Amino acid sequence: MAEPVILARGITKSYGRVRVLAGVDLEVRKGDRYVLFGPNGSGKTTLVKVLSTLMRPDSGTLELFGAPLGDDPRPARARIGVLSHEPYLYDELTAWENLDFYARLYGVKDRADLVKASLREFELLHRAHDRAGTLSQGMRQRLGLARALLHNPELVLLDEPYAGLDLGAQEMLSELVVRMSKGGRTVLCITHDMQKGFSIATRVGALAGGRVAIERGVEERVDFEHDYLALVKGAVP
């Protein structure tokens, strides 16, 4: 069995009096494509922020790449790629300059070649010298994905990655996720889209009540959907 890339135990997080995560236990192993579903407000985005080291949990333990997350999260950050609701792009910089800037931050070698290859892969080479602020929503999302993968991360965290993408780009993303995991990368994806989620997943889970309430293999889709529906009906008054 492959070693765990994410090992979270009893993670809690509150915003004031509102407890968003109430003891999340999660294990994602190397090469997994783990898709996490959950109703609105179930804490999915908060969990991604904790896993990406953007946010410290109130309690619980988090191990990334087999080591506890210590005081300096930078070594772990270098091995993680994050695509959240925001593509983290500077509107005033061109597509090329955005990728080149992030490549510098991650200490990527052969930047020019890599940026060019990345823009080509995401079909943005023809807009390389246009400012990010002038790109369409779908193009920005593709550029954000290119940014997240530029440093060849071992763990990719995707928060609603299909939002804003047209059908072609959605297909491209799904193929890319499958390809990445075959290359040894681990993917944790959060999405509302059950169809898309199952098309890329090797394992699925559902977050509700601040915990991972259901976990299944992808071959147990019928059971998962039945349990998830019951969970959502129970979770939403």
Next chain:
Amino acid sequence: MLLKELRVEFRNKQTVNTFIILSILILAAFRFAFSVAEPPLEDVAGPILWVSIFFAGMLALSPTWKREVEQGTRDGLRVAPIAPSDVYLGKLLANLIVVFALEAVVVVVFLAFFPGTSPDWPALVAMLVLGTVGFVALGNLMSAIASNLAQSEVMLPVLLVPLMLFTVVISCVGGTARAFAGATVLEVGDELRFLAAFALVYIAAGYLSIEYVLEG
């Protein structure tokens, strides 16, 4: 980081436009106000120059961090494997380059509005450089703090002015007034040492605390 900041700044032009327009308006207001009373110029030159720079600079520093929050790029910086202090230093250097360039324009406009002034130039330049370093170092940190708050444009002056008044402002205004009265670098040495100390303290404060500020 520095290159990115300068690119964003000069393409956005928010800081440049704000600083130039506001400082010229402030200088023009003083020009008309003093055309009635006409106090000795060496007495008022320091306050006029620094009021223009501080108020225009405050508005100009405000977008530095707010823009990162609004565009969602602050988290992009935070998930990267770089030290937050490097981000602070990159922004500080970029702000200093921009503000120094804009101050040169303000001084030229000041001389056009108030002809006949003959400051000791080395002393005046030394006051401008050290005063600006302290002001921008503190302003950068306060801009980062204000970007976490609602109505950050209002909160920046609320946070910045009280801290600046009894440190940078007093030394800058006093030393600059003396430079306009002909005092040399050696003669404004006390003010310069005071400003250098505050600049170092503010840079150290920003460098050490920015990690916690960015966590919001």
